[in-house]
Amino acid sequence: GLQPSARYEGQWHNQETFQSADSICVTNYAAVFNGFSTFRNKNIAALIFDDAHAAEAIIRDQFTLKIPSAWKIFDKILTLFRPHFANTPGLSKLQDITEGNPTALLFVPMFLIWKHAQELRTILLDGGISNFDETRFAWNHLADHLSHCCVLISCDVIEISPPVIPLHALPYFSDPVRRVYLTATLPSHASFARTFGLTDPVVVEPGGKSGHAQRLFLFAKGKTDNVQRTSALNLITEKKACVISPSHAKANQWCPQSSIFQRTSGHEEIEAFSKSNEPGLLGLVARYDGIDLPGDACRVLILDRLPRGESLFERFIDEGVRVEAIRLGHTSTRIVQAIGRIFRSNTDHGAVILVGTDLHDWIRNPAHRSYLPSLLQQQVAFGIALDKKVSADEISQEELLEGVLTGDDGWDNLYNEYIDEFETTPSQATDKWYPFLLIAERQAYTPLWDGDYGEASRHFSHLADDTESKDRQLAAWYKHLEGVSHLCGGDQTTALNAFAKAAVHRNTLGRPSEERDKMFKPPKVKVVGPQARKLAAMYQKNKTRLFSDIDKVRRNLVYGKDTKSAEDAMMVLGKLLGLDSTRPELEGTGGPDNLWCGIGEIRAWSFDLKTGKDKSSKYNKREIALAQTHAQWVANKFPKENHRHAIVGYELPISSLASPSSDLEIIDLSGLQELAENLKRVLTSVDAGSKENLEDRVEAWLGHYGLIWPQCLLALPSRRAGELRAD
Secondary structure (H helix, E strand, O other), rough: OOOOOEEEOOEEOOOOHHHOOOOOEOOHHHHHHHHOOOOHHHHOOOOEEEEHHHHHHHHHHOOOEEEEEOHHHEEEHHHHHHHHEEEOOHHHHHHHHHHHEEEOOOEEEHHHHHHOOHHHHHHHHOOOOOOOOOOHHHHHHHHOOHHOOEEEEEEOEEEEEOOOOOOOOHHHHHOOEEEEEHHHOOOHHHHHHHHHOOOOOOOOOOOOOOOOOEEEEOOOOOOOOOOOHHHHHHHHHOOOEEEEEEEEEHHOOOOOEEEEHHHHHHHHHHHHHHHHHOOOEEEEEEEOOOOOOOOHHHOOOEEEOOOOOOOOHHHHHHHHHHHOOHHHHHHHHHHHHHHHOOOOOOOEEEEEEEHHHHHHHHOOOHHHHOOOHHHHHHHHHHHHHHHHHHHHOOOOHHHHHHHHHHHHHHHHHHHHHHHHHHOOOOOOHHHHHHHHHHHHHHHHHHHHOOOOOHHHHHHHHHHHHHHHOOOOOHHHHHHHHHHHHHHHHOOOOHHHHHHHHHHHOOHHHOOOOOOHHHOOOOOOOOOOOOHHHHHHHHHHHHHHHHHHHHHHHHHHHHOOHHHHHHHHHHHHHHHHOOOEOOHHHHHHHOOOOOOEEOOOOOOOOEEEOOOOOOOOOEEEEHHHHHHHHHHHHHHOOOOOEEEEEEEEOOOOEEOOOOOOOOOOOOEHHHHHHHHHHHHHHHHHHHHHHOOHHHHHHHHHHHHHHHOOOOHHHHHOEEHHHHHHEEE
């Protein structure tokens, strides 16, 4: 009986009933959160957020300026920041971006944004950013806040957005406004805290078994993604299904069988698919939430490859800051939300077909599944058990699929008899500490947005210190934001110190230039480690030879056909860093190319150098298998100590025939070249100062430049091999 007003596409409908408070207004997130929203001037008493689990990405989108690569100002922005990356690992990323590599992602250090904020503003305004409908709404939010925003670059787009959504600046989030959040897929506590700034909302849940839908999980057959995709398509012949892919490139691989939903198509396309009784395949790109196809609308969901964030900022937090527990939490939330597209009540039943070796590997891992809700854990475990029956030819996937879709009694009895037999693991502990950090993060960013830079720097300093014991990568991110706060407040010396400390733990965040480093001295040290003692001894024995050796390393540790010189240079670099550095491959023991050992939380780090590979190639099955063999060699050599193994080379695709372990990493050679560069800076700084307490000075400068073991390697930009697996 309600006669609501509505606002969409910039137009009011039945506005007078809302103005007179006789009825509610139905609208969308974009209308409420865009930079020119008419609702900001309304006396709003309450908001009801429908599909609250979808809100985070949509709200961030309203605060994100997107510059497509086809626009002229895209290249102008790259030119503005290019000089900084000339002698850093970012140069390789920048080159990948200009060559169109879809996996490349470059974070522009925020001290550069602060330095070039006015030039960036001029480029944007001259390019018409305040005039186009695609950008003017977000620009109105960000126009006065560029100096403390993030800039992220991919081959397709440049995104500019605040590191924390400033909800406090919106009147809807003031205390008097009542807010109700509706969701059939309750997000994690962390997701809720990050989106709405709350850790303890009052939760009202329906009784009964709402959400206890019958779900069949099927693992698409095949050892490669291509074969699995073909297998899934054969399985759904003459059926209606929805496929969710993490990117347009992957979604296009399902065409022409699939028609990809375009945002510009509007809801009509979804409505037509929902009502159709004909077979068909609807493709969604990274739409893990916000589109519902419950009941008969769609009973088969294909989850294509491991889901990832749609925005560059989400990718940066997952891949750049790389807090592992948070990554797992984000991935599990996207999986749960994706499954929720076709399962909305306890009467729903259907199948989820899993496609992609990376997704198979992730979901078969019990530690990963512990991040999923209990019932989903049981249903996935049931699916794994059924997959063993399929492999043994005791039953076929076609029979299982028909059983669940038709509500066959045999399937129903099988499900009800066994589903409760599968054990579940309590949810991981990420949500116990991370939501509270997110609230503190919001409290720290609020004064930065409002111009109270001293308050912001104090908050971020405390936040970084409090986070250190939980996760050093995340603490480094907060330290970087502390540096931004100091810069905005005019304290460049303290800012540079904060940025340097952040770079020690996460090289991706960037380090100010050497010239600026001269503005301050490293703090005094309490303990001198073995690296500093060895390096100080080498310095005293033959300083000239030491500088010469570093220059030789920098000349030889390069990409090219002469891989032996690179491997020898790698060994010398390890020794110059004060580590035990060897070439196991030359010892005939079946070991890796290089091995660095030190004293700390990681005892050994081994490397396979693939510096002779062409940039247009990929890592093949044999190379990945050899890396696994070498990783086991190190494990056998240090059975009771922590160890790592990595491939050193370009971030190339991994052959779909290969099966890299979840912890195998690819480290671009540029990161190691920067280690050599920073080692020379250490010696130059030591050489320029007093030679009293030489070991103390070496220790201090090693710490300043992030060369203490094992942090010198942990901080390097790297990618998991599994993330680079080729299609």
